[in-house]
Amino acid sequence: MLTEGEVRALTALHGEQTVSELATNLDRSLSYTSELVERLETAGLVETRRQGKTKQIRPSGAKALELLTDLTQQYSHIDWPELLSGATLRVCYYLDTPRTVTDLSRHADVHRSTVHRALAPLQHRGIVYQTDDGAYTLNDGFEQLSTFARELAHHVHRQTAEEQTDTYTILWESLDEFIVQTTTEIIEEHFIPTGPDQFQRYDLPLLARDRRYYLYSETTSELSPEMLCCHMLVIDSGARAQSYCLLLLSHVDIDRDVLRAHATKYDVEDAVDELCTYLDTSGDQRTSRLPEWEDFQELAEEYEVTL
Template identity: 50%
Template sequence: MLRRIELEVLATVERGDTIAELAAKLDHSESYLSRTVAELVEKELVYTERDGRRKRVLPSAARAVEIYRDLVRQHSHVDFPELLTGKALEMLYYLNQPRTVSEIAERSDNYRNTVNRVLKRLRDRGLVGTDDGRYDFNGDFDRLHDFARELIHHHHRQRLESVAPSGTILWEDYDEFLAQTETEIEAEHFHETGLARFAAFDLQFLLTRHRYYLYSEDVETVPPAELCCHTLLIDDDTRHRSYCLLLLSHVDVDESDLRERAAKYDLEGEIDTLLQYLESRGEVEDDRLPEWSEFQELAADYEVPLDP
């Protein structure tokens, strides 16, 4: 996410430093620092101002920059630029609560050896500790998770604004996010989801002015199980739950896959309720679910057969 030199610049730059002054502080060439600053400007983590023939560098107001610089000031003995390179930020992102190595590996889709190596490095420096096999932060180093989360959010927002300036992020993970926009997006890695995506499964619904997209570099299209979860994230009301029920009745969705994706979005309870509703033919107490007779009528309207 950020190279060591970029973290060094963010940790070191004082308001109004020139490229030459930064180069002297960090013992790098001016040309190298100039390229690094340009990359940080592109990421909107610093900005520059002209002062005659000189260019002065200033930290941006991004929340991630503020958290990081505050950590550096309060813990000057810690070499954060060294510790936070490679996979470290990804591991910190998923350490929002005490977790085992296996749990972090599963959530981040990394090998256990990779997670172990990163966490050992952080533990050896006193930033994290273990209790009953679960890693957690020591002291106020939990702000490292805040830094990772804010940095990723900043990156996602920047990516979304480049294609949809008025877009809103509804859900995000380290390398994916779900966005609501008022315009169509045709950019690479943005996959249409929400009610418009139901048409791919022969379910045509009346659409609002909003469009919904999953940003992910790992998928080609949004499959039914994922679509069901996105629909609940967009709005967990009776209407959207009914549409999910239609989809689950109309398309053969592997239940284990559906539950796995529900866990990814922290929707295990909601998905379990939908599955129980279909299995029991409506014998579930939930104000956000339709009466079974109402759902039968809806299914008939969309020519979706229900299991007897």
């Protein structure tokens, strides 16, 4: 997310400075500092302007910087740049709730040994502690560390989206991925089309909308029906969207274990469980947002889906 040098530059940058002044504060070469500034400017974390032959730099208005400033001012005795380098911020992203090393490793997508290396100095300084059941959690007063990591990831996602479109809404996000709604067609390879339009891939032509939906992911290359179902519930949890998900689950060979794993990832576990229970009981167990079984049978017949 950020290197030690980038964090150190951000914590050393107060108000407006020249690159030369920042280099002096960091005790680093002018060329090294210039490279840092370029990376931070590209990331939208600093702003620059020319004043004669010098380049003036100042922090941007990113909320993540406000959180970092509050953290470093409140605990000025802690060397935050050293602590937050490497994978530590990735781990802190998921310390919004107590988690075991195994959970942190899986969520942050790093090795267990990396999690241990990230947690050890935090535990030594009393920033995190281990509960009786083996989970790690942030001590009182340090909860904003996870908030900072999350806000920083959100800032990166916004920068990524704004490179492709001016108007957008992020509907869901994790550390490395997000689902975005926009009216703009995006053809960049890491933006995978999802949402109602993709039901056509399974012979379920839904009504076209002006809005477009994309999953941004650098690791996912293909959208599975299990993922599409969960994305649809993230996009719209209303009665019509749930009926469309019922059609998809009935029409395509779905792996229930994979579906539930994705439901956990996208925070739609309850909705997915309700859909599965509805289908398993032929509508005998249904919530108010799910159709009467007879109505769903008519919808399925309309879309030529065999129940």
